């Protein structure tokens with residue numbers, strides 16, 4: 001566990017995170033941030049590309065599970081159902097409680113788990129603090145100035161990522 005804001009791996013988008021890569025790193029459970037990682041804000045249907053990617057990962061024997069800070073939203077339910085994944089809402093990343101709850105629920109160990117997300121200050125920090133592998137992806141869509149500022153603040157930590165894939 002560490003309080004580092006530097007991701008272990010960085011990918012241009014979630015679909016580039018292949019089952020081969022995950023298996024090589026010993027990952028058996030992939031926790032997924034929802035908003036702007038799996039779907040842009042506001043959408044309730046995943047793109048075909050992301051749905052197919054999720055299916056490929058699952059068929060390879062790797063478990064997938066959504067861990068979102070989004071709270072009490074029908075959209076989370078709709079997207080999780082469409083992607084055929086379990087989920088935890090209100091995960092409170094960067095706190096590690098949501099990650100630990102998911103691991104307990106699904107029966108995986110920290111060393112065989114990764115979290116992929118689009119935000120340094122929530123997803124990456126939570127994963128690093130929990131002692132699981134952290135994967136950063138670029139946000140699908142930056143729709144407002146606030147997201148733009150955050151992305152700019154995150155830039156140094158993205159740049160420091162030792163493994164840009």
Ligand SMILES: [Mg+2]
Nearest residue numbers: 033035036118
């Ligand atoms: Mg996100």
